[in-house]
Amino acid sequence: MVVPARRPEIARAALAGMPGSVEWETLGLVDADSIDAFAQRFRSSERPLDLLVGAAGVMALPLQRDRAGNEMQLSAGRGGEAASSLRTRTQGRRRG
Secondary structure (H helix, E strand, O other): OEEEEOOHHHHHHHOOOOOOOOEEEEOOOOOHHHHHHHHHHHHHHOOOOOOOOOOOOOOOOOOOEOOOOOEHHHHHHHHHHHHHHHHHHHHHHHOO
16 A cells, blocks of 8 residues: 555554554645645556555645635645546556
C-alpha cells in the first residue's frame, strides 16, 4: 500500500500498526508540482494502481488561496484529488 500525504509523519502515526507493507509518499494536493512529482514517481515504479482512495482531510479553513488562486478547501478536496487521479490512472490498465 502506498500512502501519499502532505505530512507523511502524521499519516505514519495515524496508521501505526497497519498490517502489510506500507510505503509513504509526499503529496500536497494543492500543489500542482507536488501532484506531478508524485504521479511521475508512481508511474515510473510500474506498479499497478488497483485502488485509489480520494480522502483529503481539509475542512473549515479560513479563506485561503492556492498558487493558482483557487480556494484552498476546494482545491485540496476536489481539484487535487481529481488531478492526482487523472495523472496516475494509466497504471491500472497495465494489469492483464
